Amino acid sequence: MTDATLPFTAARYGRLIGVSLGPGDPDLITRRGWAALQSGARWAYPVKKAESGSYALDIVRRGGLALPDDAEALVFPMTRDPLALARAWARAAARTVALLAEGRDLTFLVEGDASTFSTFGHLARTVRELAPAVEVDTIPGISSFAAAAARVQRPLAEEDDTFAVIPAAYGIDVIARLLDEFDTLILLKVKPLLDELIDLLAARGLLSDACFVEKVGSPLERVVHDVASLRGEKVNYLSLLLVRNPGRMRGALQRGCRKKPTVVVAEEEPG
Known part of the structure; x- marks a missing residue:
C-alpha cells in the first residue's frame, strides 16, 4: 500500500488550526492568530458557493496578507435544507482530512470567534469523526x-x-x-x-x-x-x-x- 492509498487512520496528519479573525477589523486579529497565518501552514477559508467571495478572507487581505497560491476554498452553503447541508459538510470535512493527510498544518480562517456560532466547531468535529488522530488547535478571537x-x-x-x-x-x-x-x-x-x-x-x-x-x-x-x-x-x-x-x-x-x-x-x- 502506497502513502497515497493509506486510510485516514494511518496517515500522519498536520494540525487543523482555527484562526479567529474578529468581526471585520484586521487590527483585532491576535498576535497568536497572526503568527499562525504566517507560519507556512496551508490556508483554507469558507465560501457560500464556488467562486464566491469570502468575508473571512477579506479581513486577512485588508490586514496586508496576500492569498497563498495553494490556499483552498471550502463551500458551506447558506441554506436550511438538511440534505444539502449534510452533503456540503461531508465534502468539506473529507477534503480537509485529505489536505491534513499530507502532513502539513492547515489554518482555517474564521470571522469573529471560532468558538461562537462558527463554522469551525462543526468542521472540527466532523474531521475528528473521520480521522480521530487529527490534532485541533482553536485560536480565540473577538466576537x-x-x-x-x-x-x-x-x-x-x-x-x-x-x-x-x-x-x-x-x-x-x-x-x-x-x-x-x-x-x-x-x-x-x-x-x-x-x-x-x-x-x-x-x-x-x-x-x-x-x-x-x-x-x-x-x-x-x-x-x-x-x-x-x-x-x-x-x-x-x-x-x-x-x-x-x-x-x-x-x-x-x-x-x-x-x-x-x-x-x-x-x-x-x-x-
Missing part, C-alpha cells in the same frame, strides 16, 4: 457582539448584570420572554425579523435603549441608534441588535436578591 458593544460604548454587563446572546431566528416569543429575564439582550442575524423586533421594542418602550450594528469593524460598518428608522429596510446578514432593559431591575427582582446565570448563549444550527 461581533463584543466589538459592537465597544464600538458604541455600551457595556454588555456591569457588576452582577446578566446578558443573553441568541440568533433572532429563535423568534419573537422567545425574545419577548428573554427581555424580561436579562438586563442586556444581544440579537444576532436580525435581518429576517427586523420589523417585528422594532414593533416589540416599541411596545416595550425599549427603542431608545437599542442599537443596531452591521458589519462591525469592516469598511462597510454601520451603526444606527434610531432603530425605528430601519423599518422596511433590507439589512445585511452580518447585523445585530444590542438591547438594554433598564427597567428590569425594578419590582420584585432587586440587586442582591436573585440568583441567575451570568451569560446564556443559545446554540444555532450550522449554515
